[in-house]
Amino acid sequence: MARGLEEWLAPRRDGRPLQLGVLGGTFDPIHIGHLVAAEAARTHFRLDRVLFVPAGRPPHKDPAAVSDAEHRYRMTVLATAGNPYFYTTRLELDREGPSYTIDTLRQLSAMAGPEATVYFIAGADSVVTLPSWRGGLGLLDACQLIVVTRPGLPGEALQRFLDSLPAARRARVHLLPIPEIGISSTDLRERVAAGRSIRYLVPAAVEDYVHKYGLYRPRGAGAGSERAGEAAALRRAGTSGAPEGAGEAAGAPGAGPGSAAGAAGGGAGRA
Numbered sequence: 258m259a260r261g262l263e264e265w266l267a268p269r270r271d272g273r274p275l276q277l278g279v280l281g282g283t284f285d286p287i288h289i290g291h292l293v294a295a296e297a298a299r300t301h302f303r304l305d306r307v308l309f310v311p312a313g314r315p316p317h318k319d320p321a322a323v324s325d326a327e328h329r330y331r332m333t334v335l336a337t338a339g340n341p342y343f344y345t346t347r348l349e350l351d352r353e354g355p356s357y358t359i360d361t362l363r364q365l366s367a368m369a370g371p372e373a374t375v376y377f378i379a380g381a382d383s384v385v386t387l388p389s390w391r392g393g394l395g396l397l398d399a400c401q402l403i404v405v406t407r408p409g410l411p412g413e414a415l416q417r418f419l420d421s422l423p424a425a426r427r428a429r430v431h432l433l434p435i436p437e438i439g440i441s442s443t444d445l446r447e448r449v450a451a452g453r454s455i456r457y458l459v460p461a462a463v464e465d466y467v468h469k470y471g472l473y474r475p476r477g478a479g480a481g482s483e484r485a486g487e488a489a490a491l492r493r494a495g496t497s498g499a500p501e502g503a504g505e506a507a508g509a510p511g512a513g514p515g516s517a518a519g520a521a522g523g524g525a526g527r528a
């Protein structure tokens with residue numbers, strides 16, 4: 258277990274119970290929809306910190322269609338670096354097997370301690386598939402669930418899901434309307450493949466990273482043809498070649514103890 262995450266999950270200095278947000282995703286690539294969702298959840302529910310968890314092996318996706326986890330992790334570190342309340346963990350990259358969310362939530366709860374409340378943040382499109390996840394609705398015993406709105410999902414699908422829940426579990430689900438950001442990682446991959454701009458749809462550092470490593474370009478198109486080799490080199494480099502940012506590989510524990518964010522968190526964080 259990376260020491261950075263343990264430090265980042267340390268209790269608040271004022272003894273009040275920690276309110277921890279967790280946003281899991283494939284993040285292939287991370288985009289402003291993810292960041293807006295996390296920030297909206299943080300401010301609305303007065304979360305002390307939000308942890309971004311790139312899925313090492315997304316359980317429901319074809320591995321051949323997903324970029325190397327190391328690239329997705331590094332882009333997430335870059336994207337979250339500017340927010341002192343955000344942090345990116347490689348927990349699911351370093352765990353063997355499919356990245357089941359229930360395992361992650363149990364692991365985080367054990368690390369954060371019994372006083373902490375864990376809020377899993379997810380888009381409405383993802384939440385309606387929850388019954389098919391590992392552990393099914395049992396996930397709602399391991400966390401509070403913040404459901405952020407997402408353009409494109411018919412309202413009835415979410416309502417049907419909510420209506421299907423027993424009252425005790427329904428009480429743990431919180432709807433949060435957020436500014437509608439009508440983009441997805443799929444759109445962004447398609448844009449890059451077609452040579453179209455992704456500027457302003459992802460943080461500038463992520464845009465630079467995508468182009469530097471030739472991600473999402475058709476095979477044989479310049480740097481894109483080097484993808485497998487680059488990813489292998491990144492893995493060999495381990496944590497030493499990580500980008501600067503709020504993530505374990507960067508060795509900069511973001512809003513953890515002693516950081517600028519720890520101090521800034523006087524109101525919202527580690528007072």
Ligand SMILES: Nc1ncnc2c1ncn2[C@@H]1O[C@H](COP(=O)(O)OP(=O)(O)OP(=O)(O)O)[C@@H](O)[C@H]1O
Nearest residue numbers: 281282283284290379380383407438440441442443
């Ligand atoms: N634009 C958005 N608005 C609100 N929530 C979003 C948005 N994009 C992604 N999410 C949510 O963020 C989480 C992680 O999403 P993910 O990394 O799969 O991105 P995605 O854009 O849905 O990717 P893809 O198009 O590859 O399926 C999910 O809970 C998803 O519902």
Ligand SMILES: O=C(O)c1ccc[n+]([C@@H]2O[C@H](COP(=O)([O-])O)[C@@H](O)[C@H]2O)c1
Nearest residue numbers: 281282283312316317357358359390391
């Ligand atoms: O645990 C599961 O069975 C499970 C099934 C589908 C999705 N998830 C998680 O849900 C989060 C969002 O998934 P996705 O596909 O929208 O990136 C991400 O953290 C996934 O690992 C988890």
